[in-house]
Amino acid sequence: QVQLVESGGGWVQAGGSLRLSCAASGTFSSHNTMGWYRQAPGKQRELVARIFSGGTTNYADFVKGRFTISRDNAKNTISLQMDNLKPDDTAVYFCNMLLLLGNKNYWGQGTQVTVSS
Secondary structure (H helix, E strand, C coil): CEEEEEECCEEEECCCCEEEEEEEEECCCCCEEEEEEEECCCCCCEEEEEECCCCCEEECHHHCCCEEEEEECCCCEEEEEECCCCHHHCEEEEEEEEECCCCEEEECCCEEEEEEC
16 A cells, blocks of 8 residues: 655745645555655646656646755655746646556555645
């Protein structure tokens, strides 16, 4: 079983920055993909960014150039540095781990990010 715990959400004015972190615990393979998704009220959950075990990253177009995802394999953590935040970035942000073996998906409880104009 895998547990994911997010931290770092909060309130910020447009143009500001926040840093989210996610710590993974439990028993899991190092061959995994970790990422951040978000869900705004009335909208579907969407991918923000993900990072593969080898370090390759993918970003949604709407965050390219503003957000940076990173991971520390030794500590089983990932982070999301969010700069130049916009009101449209307001959402609950969820940490995700996809285990390649068995294609199992795990989610954190989510952390609220609110960006005011």
